[in-house]
Amino acid sequence: MDQKMGEREIEAEFTLESAAVCPHCREMIDSIQVVRILRTKVNFVSSLPRRGQVMLCPKCQVILTGSLGGLI
Ligand SMILES: [Zn+2]
Numbered sequence: 001m002d003q004k005m006g007e008r009e010i011e012a013e014f015t016l017e018s019a020a021v022c023p024h025c026r027e028m029i030d031s032i033q034v035v036r037i038l039r040t041k042v043n044f045v046s047s048l049p050r051r052g053q054v055m056l057c058p059k060c061q062v063i064l065t066g067s068l069g070g071l072i
Pocket residue numbers: 022023024025026027057058059060061062
């Protein structure tokens with residue numbers, strides 16, 4: 001793995017109101033990182049929004065959940 005962690009673009013970090021356990025690394029986490037996703041390929045009849053975001057575990061960077069549009 002040659003991931004450049006320091007250069008990874010994090011859109012935002014949110015604090016959880018109560019701690020949770022990451023289902024992947026089993027670590028207790030009290031925040032979630034949010035990274036923007038941009039639509040780069042689309043069928044012209046698609047009604048999917050142009051952008052969205054995924055939420056990552058701050059410890060192992062696994063994608064926990066994501067959503068498209070609406071949130072911001
Ligand atoms: Zn994790």
